[in-house]
Amino acid sequence: MQPAKPRLTFAQIINMNVGFFGIQYSFGLQQSAVNPIYDFLGASPHEIPLLNLAGPVTGLIVQPIIGALSDKTWHPRFGRRKPYFFIGAMLCSLALFLYPFSSALWMAVGLLWILDVGNNTAMEPYRAFIADKLNDDQRPTGFQTQSFFTGLGQTLANVSLFVFPIFFLGKTGAIPNWVFASFFLGAICSVGTIWWSMRTTPEIPPTEDELRHMRSSPLNLFSSSIEIGRAIGSMPKVMWQLGLVYLFQW
Template sequence: MMQKPTLRFWQILHMNVGFFGIQYSFGLQQSAVNPIYDFLGASPDEIPLLNLAGPVTGLVVQPIIGALSDKTWHPRWGRRKPYFLIGALLCSLALIAFPFSSSLWMAAGLLWILDAGNNMAMEPYRAFVADKLNDEQRPLGFQMQSFFTGFGQTLANLSLFIFPLIIVGKTGSLPTW
């Protein structure tokens, strides 16, 4: 088997920055979806059913994308990067459209698209770090994954309070604490 090259600290850091974006998207999905459903008129007993869209999508998408990314090869992009790109585009489009949802079912459909995009990017990304790093560097690579995962989730939750303060008047009202 071919020996993997030893990467510098900054190369490993750059390799993992994308986890911030993925987890930021997951964090927004988890914390901002219920207020949107509520705003669109969902009754309290409908919200748990509507929230099942994400986990069910993940159960279906993760194994399929994992298997496909293991068998895909592109001469320029390799086997994982096409999935990062497609997943990131799906997430971006869904996150941009989500606040403009005009109906409850549009919001639920966007949640499915968002979760599919998140999972399409996330699972190959996890494998990408193991693909690129040698045995001695994997612990550092996975620690950086964990750091960016936590940072993305934290900032996503904080941004629900920060954005209304920055864009006063455009979001309706300031949050009440």
């Protein structure tokens, strides 16, 4: 039987989810600002879908692998999910900071792959973080707060693309200066909000049974891939139906 988890105040739930704002701000820039940069760098319209393959491919590969790996991770100092938050946030911030300096199309495409890997690395364990920290009766509040920060991050990222050109004029090479401002702000938000959530929200140590289960199977890419395959094979019918819906939604 799982021991009861400490109840969190609403402020603690907010602090726990602040990092999701940075992740979604980064996603918002990726979805809205990358194509204009491709255009500035001379990409043809028919090349855009191919140049954006990073999104679906990394989501398909990175999310399940990182989710499986984080389930089997525990370090007394660094925790279970936090190492993945930190690595993902650092990759996002690095890619966002460098993106406006792209001098060629291949550089922008490469940084997009790094950015998307970072976003997915940070985002997938964040969903499990809610289940780790909250009891059943508080989880709806946790996920609703996460959804709020999803909308806020995406909205402000898109608003910045409208507002910043008013204040940041001129160009640096082929890239307008407002792009630098938007991406620099995204880099700060990504690492800053994740840092805040990590600092204010301790993780709950696993039980002895959970630790025993973690130690019984090795932490590596191969074992995680096998576990993912088994999970897919044992999914109930309703999950397959939901998967079909999400396939066509995306």
